[in-house]
Amino acid sequence: MTLVYVVAGEASGDVLGARLIAALRARRPDLDFAGIGGPRMAEQGVPSLFDYRELALMGLLEVLPKIFRLKRLIADAVADVAKRRPAVLVTVDSPGFTLRVARPAKALGIPVVHYVAPQVWAWRPGRVVKLKEEVDRILCLLPFEPIFFELAGVPVTFVGHPVLESGADHGDAARFRAVHGLGAEERPVIVMPGSRRMEAQRLLPIFGGALRLVAQQLPGLRPVLPVAPIVAEAVRAAAADWPAAPILVEGNEAKHDAFAAVAESHGAGLIKSGTSSLEMAVAGIPHVVAYRLNPITAAIAKRLVKVPHASLVNLLAEREVVPERIQGPCNPESLAEALLRPMLDPAVAAAQRVGFGEALAKLRAPEGLPSEAAAIAVLGIVEERGGQ
Structure with missing residues (x-):
């Protein structure tokens, strides 16, 4: 079976990853999935390589005490991706972790799609140059992001923001x-x-x-x-x-x-x-x-x-x-x-x-729900690389 490997580093990414997996499976029931995530991805039948809650850190000083453990987790993730050789690696948000998994995967010839553009447009704009070495395509949630990445030569697709399909306006x-x-x-x-x-x-x-x-x-x-x-x-x-x-x-x-x-x-x-x-x-x-x-x-x-x-x-x-x-x-x-x-x-x-x-x-994709637009973009990479 064609394997899609999805890596999410926190709760919001877990939700996005789960919706993406469901949308991909609806179009390609033959796909197999593996990865790193939380309870939402587990509900989609994708157990996590390790407990992603260990990654829930924020800020420079907060990360330092756990830097060696984080390095170990990154190494474990890279080793698992290398062993499984998926048709595509989808990294979801949390760039401090996920892109450290993406770079060695791409070096191995595994296509990488990063879902949720890193906010380098907000800070460290020079960082965009390195993204070309880490990913094959970025899926953007915000309408002003594509032009920024296109000018830097990074392939990009605007898929709309998943908050529009969150159901936040349908409570009782x-x-x-x-x-x-x-x-x-x-x-x-x-x-x-x-x-x-x-x-x-x-x-x-x-x-x-x-x-x-x-x-x-x-x-x-x-x-x-x-x-x-x-x-x-x-x-x-x-x-x-x-x-x-x-x-x-x-x-x-x-x-x-x-x-x-x-x-x-x-x-x-x-x-x-x-x-x-x-x-x-x-x-x-x-x-x-x-x-x-x-x-x-x-x-x-x-x-x-x-x-x-x-x-x-x-x-x-x-x-x-x-x-x-x-x-x-x-x-x-x-x-x-x-x-x-x-x-x-x-x-x-x-x-x-x-x-x-x-x-x-301004957050609506040209057509379809955001998760559907993201699935179409990921499948485009899979099929382009021969994962029929």
């Missing part, structure tokens, strides 16, 4: 309220501190401080935290002294039900910078984007970042649709003020939703 608010016994007077807010342990540990105390301030003006406030299993315990511990007992939800269905309940209640979101902001836009939830790095990592990043906004919604809309609170401004007082505004002023919430529409309109 009544079910969420019933399951969690949420009273009519309670006003839920979404809190998303990220899927990496270091992110959650750094942001949760700040988010908790912001919620205490918000609760002084909105007594019925009830925080709702969609959590990945890898950070669930850290979240429970950090939220133990919050002003209202937080509701923790796991899994996409429960998360999307929470989104629906927040939207219906005219709530808002306190969101870590990243794809979560796009989920909020799809669900129609006004929000504030926040992030704080280790000071040394932040100082390095400040010298390298080349874009005017941290939020993908703002980048796509080319203006500040949602407020951003990064580094110093990521503090309880500033976050509380930004979170309260759309909850207290319907005009502010409505203005954000107009901006959401502008941003999301």
